Amino acid sequence: MASCPECDANIGIPDDAVEGEIVTCPDCGASFELSKASEGFELKPAQTVGEDWGQ
């Protein structure tokens, strides 16, 4: 569990989370990228969908 830097709501971090994964705040909808911290993960603002994203 982490606190949303935008609205302070609780954001669940999945057990199988990996660095670089995107999580979204259930309250405000802001997206964050999981970044490795000394213990677990910290949240940093995620790039929203880029103009050149795709497959």
Added chain:
Amino acid sequence: MTGKISILYDTIRLEEKLLIESAKKNDIAVDMLDCKKLFLDLNEKNCLEGPVLQRCVSYYRNLHSTAALEGQGAKVVNCLNTGIFAGNKLFTHMLLQKAGVPTPDATVAFSKDSALDALKKHGFPKIIKPTVGSWGRMVSKLNDMDAAEGIIEGREAMYPIHHIHFLEEFVQRPPRDIRVIVIGDNVAAGIYRNSGDGNWKTNTHLGGSAETCEITNELEDICIKAKDAVFGDIVGIDLMESNEKGMVVHEINNTTEFRNVVRVTGVDIPGLMLEHVKGLA
């Protein structure tokens, strides 16, 4: 030889998580490399162990990191040529046509006026697509000249790639298309993607639903030819069932998403991908 694979990514989607899980399950050593944290000295030789599975979702990051790594001597899947050719709908169209793979009729025009001239000559409806782009973004159906003038005028104000007007026939077909995953010479699995309510596009990003598509000999043959046409190794091939021409390939995806294929067919696409890439070491 270590049997190790590097997976180059910039965002962890469900696909990348499935690859990580599969590597753990099958005891395949993988290095997850975040392309956003990577710098490459271009005069140096490749220092990565084993082949690289390219999974960057950003087109430009994907293309340029492949060029750099391949130039340094790494084996990258897919290769730079596939990134270039499959990443551009016009390039793909020309190569498919050359290889004898059925593909929708298309016209390219290089200004608003010439695009409108082409539409006057060929009529409506037509689909206008960016030559580079994914997920159905900025793909529009032009039903008449008024719509065409408005949409093309808007595109003229955008980045120059959008001034290349790629006009494709609106293929009369059942309200679905087909996504097939090809891994090496193995046509691994396919799904039908049904249009979402009231939407002529079939991208599952846009609400379309999916069901298993049986891989017939005809489908297998077309998909292998299409993959080879763009020098691909692991690709997602999109086809439509044209009422007039039978199956036509309209897109080849260089860094294909496969979550819906796995979900619907149960085929272990990530496992097959990793085994294939490991075998290239």
